[in-house]
Amino acid sequence: MSHHQHVKYLLIGGGLTSSSAAHAIRSHDREGAIQLIGQEPTRPYHRAPLSRAFLRGSVSREKLFTDYVDWFRENRIDLHTGVRAVQLDARRKCVSLDNGDEISFEKLLIATGASPKHLSLPGSSLANVHYLRNLGDGDRLHHAIEQARKEGRPFQSSSGSIASRGAVTVIGGGLLGVELAATLTGLGLAVHLVVAGPYLWKKFAGESVGKFLTRYLEQHHIKVILNTEAKSLEGDGRVQRVVLSDGRIIPCDFVVAAIGVLPNKDLLRGTPISGERAILVDEHCRTSVPDIYAAGDCAAMFDRLSGKHRQLDQWDSAIATGTLAGHHMAGAKMIFKGISHFTSEVFDLRLSVWGEARHVDHHILRGLPTSETPDLIEFGVAADGRIAQVLALNHGTQDETLQELVRQRFNVIGNEDQLRDPQMKFDALLQSPPSGTPGGGD
Ligand SMILES: Cc1cc2nc3c(=O)[nH]c(=O)nc-3n(C[C@H](O)[C@H](O)[C@H](O)COP(=O)(O)OP(=O)(O)OC[C@H]3O[C@@H](n4cnc5c(N)ncnc54)[C@H](O)[C@@H]3O)c2cc1C
Incomplete structure (x- = not known):
């Protein structure tokens, strides 16, 4: 009733x-x-x-x-x-x-x-094609991981000495696809990461960061395949191969798609x-x-x-x-002062992003990322010369100030060299607007 x-x-x-x-x-x-x-x-x-x-x-x-x-x-x-x-x-x-x-x-x-957006290609309804949004998805993925580790495809581990089992293809080079590729690698699986665009994190990062991340993942034994789309999934009842748009075939035990x-x-x-x-x-x-x-x-x-x-x-x-x-x-008044902010973790990398990628016209990079010192800050500058976004890798200490640069839409004109200089303290920048640009920090 x-x-x-x-x-x-x-x-x-x-x-x-x-x-x-x-x-x-x-x-x-x-x-x-x-x-x-x-x-x-x-x-x-x-x-x-x-x-x-x-x-x-x-x-x-x-x-x-x-x-x-x-x-x-x-x-x-x-x-x-x-x-x-x-x-x-x-x-x-x-x-x-x-x-x-x-x-x-x-x-x-x-x-x-x-x-999650679902794949729409031949074979996408085969068993063992996964998405991750809720606990139920997480449980199913756990099961697929365990199965693959027990009965999946054998491969030589990175050192070449131990034979391991289990291969997965992750589709999507955004935040979730990259996190999944790192986690699944850490769990001992052989991972291919298939990315439609020319570099990783393209939706919110510049080319230098995206390319550095590709090298970083490859050093962690993830096979990153760029500029390529999955064309079809094949297998006998459950997915066993991903066929790519360039004709390559990637054998796997399961697929995880993270395409938005x-x-x-x-x-x-x-x-x-x-x-x-x-x-x-x-x-x-x-x-x-x-x-x-x-x-x-x-x-x-x-x-x-x-x-x-x-x-x-x-x-x-x-x-x-x-x-x-x-x-x-409830009838109370409150003003929203928030700016977009998200974080991610990929092996030892700690990512923080503030602001809006869609307003970014060009980037200013501070620090040259290497695998040993993957510290960098990427300033996304809008067409009017003001900061629209800040992306920081392994830069936990200056979070408040970085956020403030975005909140104030800091004017970079005349400040480019200081922003590139790893020795420069941002607090000093925020306190002293550049000459000739009154209210540079407003
Ligand atoms: C795997 C994963 C990793 C993530 N990592 C990060 C991260 O590192 N950093 C970050 O900032 N964000 C991250 N996010 C995003 C973050 O989790 C979301 O922004 C957040 O969960 C949004 O909360 P929400 O309540 O708006 O929506 P949801 O969390 O999606 O909750 C909505 C709920 O409503 C239910 N629902 C939908 N329709 C109906 C209906 N008609 N009737 C009743 N119930 C309904 C849904 O089933 C769901 O349970 C991640 C998300 C996922 C899935």
Whole structure:
């Protein structure tokens, strides 16, 4: 029998964004009924460790959750997992679930996240073609790794002395593809990394960084194949070979594809809520329909600086925009000052990126990366001469200042040599605008 319920706050999506919103709402409103609906069987968790510590087996499932098990009950948040919201009636302010229930709301947050883009080529539905977005995917990948290590293709290990087993082809040279290639290598598998573009991390890094990373991965025995696409996957029921666009054939035990994500915006169907690739929201996470908010990976937020919407599909942004939406839903005011920021780990490399790659016109590089000292900073400069993005490898100590250079859209004109100089302290730059450019740091 289906039920109808009414709540003050309805949060759709069981991820980090919804859990951040729940915290923010409760910090203002101790009483209003909150219901959180998530289609996965578990309470919200952090996804970033899935491609690293979780796959390596060095972090337990329990450590991934955003909140301890009783937090939702203690804060009177009605958590429903394993249920999917299937329809939104924006006029009646009501959401239907796949179990037949209906929930009406005063304020709604859509925080449905994103889903991996799937390969669309012959053989892509064969068994053992994997994607990684959730714990279920992580468990299946674990199983594929174990199988390949036991029964997979034999190969000579890097030293040439030990015969190992298990070969994987990773498709995609972005953040996730590179992390997966490193983790799977660390687990003793032979890894091919197939990349459509001319260098790795092309979406957010310059050519020098991308090429350095290729050499770095190759030194760690990953076979990087650039400028090449997978044309088809072949095998007897399960994938056994990847056929490349240049005709090469790579034998493997399984494939992992990391070719990007698509925001989950199905709930917009039949509603007047504005959406393009993602759900469009203003600087307060409000959609075009009153009392309906969206945040996290499913949303694109209006950016006053560029006059455009920008997607904030990272861990930091899930917390920041979820919190922002929660504050506004509870009637509090909060200004979003965040800039895009993400991190990654690849063997011993620690990557941090602040800002927006899509505004970058050219790069200024500080430091010459080598495998022994892979420290560098790459400044992404916009056409107007101001810093749009900073990418840092192994530069943990100056994070605050690097972030400030992006936040202030620091004017590099006249400062190029100092930016290239590894001895130069950025604090000094921020304090002294170059002569002839008043307000160089504004
Ligand atoms: C393997 C991996 C590694 C990552 N590494 C990093 C990293 O190093 N750094 C970084 O900054 N970011 C990283 N990210 C990205 C980061 O995890 C996301 O930005 C963050 O999870 C977004 O949170 P979210 O709550 O908006 O969406 P999600 O985490 O996707 O959560 C949305 C939830 O809503 C559910 N849902 C969808 N539709 C419905 C519906 N109709 N009804 C009910 N539930 C629904 C989904 O199943 C999902 O559980 C990584 C992501 C992955 C997958």
